[in-house]
Amino acid sequence: MSRSQVRRPTGTTGLGSDDAGCTILHVDMDAFYASVELRHRPELRGHPVIVGGGHRGVVLSATYEARAMGVHSAMPMSRARRLAPQAIVIEPDHQAYGEVSRGVMSIFETITPLVEPLSLDEAFLDVSGSLRRLGTPKAIGELIRARVEDEQQITCSVGVATTKFVAKLASTRIKPDGLLVVPADQVIAFLHPLPVGALWGVGERTEEQLARLGLRTVADLAHTPVQTLQRALGQAIGTHLHDLAWGRDPRPVVPQAPDKSIGAEETFDTDVDDAAIIHAHLLRLADQVGARMRRAGYAGRTVQLKVRFADFSTLTRSRTLIAPTDVTKEIYDTARAMFDALGLERVRIRLVGVRMEGLADGSGVAQQLALGQSEHVRRDAEVAVDALRARFGRSAVRPARLVDLEGADQPPRRDGQARSGS
């Protein structure tokens, strides 16, 4: 039996199928990472499968069989293993997910140029310019579902609505492997019975705050004066949630917004209290961030350091430079200076991170650095290293101080792409 034959009927929640004006589509892959793994290992279909790893890791994705046992994404792996001891655990293969994602996004781009990716596995599409060529929004949604399944062998769900956030709620509601249209005149009826936590931007904390006000459903939220919400949640969030509760969301579909920050962070397998080891990790993180910025053509002005302690409390420190940079050495020196200024002695640290903010076009950095000749030479050397790594792999060239680090206590966890059991 072909998989398309088992596809269940779509748009079946009693909302009708009047898709006039519903030109925003939200397309979301079903259990994306797990589905990609099942392409290579069809014998696992029908079994609980969890993608995740590391003894301090979390669940990245789980098949619906694992979800039925209480497993969900972002859950600590230790807990997931207890809930589903018979589940097959697969180490993530980010390279494979990236490839499938590019394939899916390229399908979207044949539908409309107005594609706004949200992550590897979901995107908004504005199909208002494609109606004459491809048919109604619902027909376009079905076309996308069929093509994704035929060309990538994974299923997806599609929400069709007049606004982005209602389209997203619709795809979530109809998951997995479905399509749901929310007609313009039924948006309020669709929204108001939902719990407040269903709204985009209402997480655990905000839900608690709203519960303290006695607000549990979107209807409760809609009928609360906006001033009350602003007092409780702040000006911007209060206004935003009140608008969403009435179905107002004017945000357009924006293809390719420029990045605002680029960062890297690492949770250690065991907590670290040795400053020299932390310094080495900061160097590696700065190296990753610098290389990514140079590759993407960005330079950043603000360096942010993040430190998470053994008790999970977290602090950040940031420093704004005189001029934007993409030079690893400068990023590292700044991050290290901020770390040393914390004056931590034998404090157990769980995670460190380095992030660059205030990104701008990096093409002028080389010229600006001519003012400081040594930095200019340094940047040239880093660009040369980038080229060598592009040709021979990331580990071909690395700072001498990282050889011991990567060879011994803290192996790099994501560059190797080792896949267990495949």
Place this chain on the structure above:
DNA sequence: TCTGGGGTCCTTACCCTG
């Protein structure tokens, strides 16, 4: 139960400047 890694956005506080 014990919590990843990549991000974005918002709020608050503080400092500086006009």
Place this chain on the structure above:
DNA sequence: TCTGCAGGGTAAGGACCC
């Protein structure tokens, strides 16, 4: 010269998303 105020930039923290 001093004071008050507004606005911008920076820093830090937190919530949220996938």
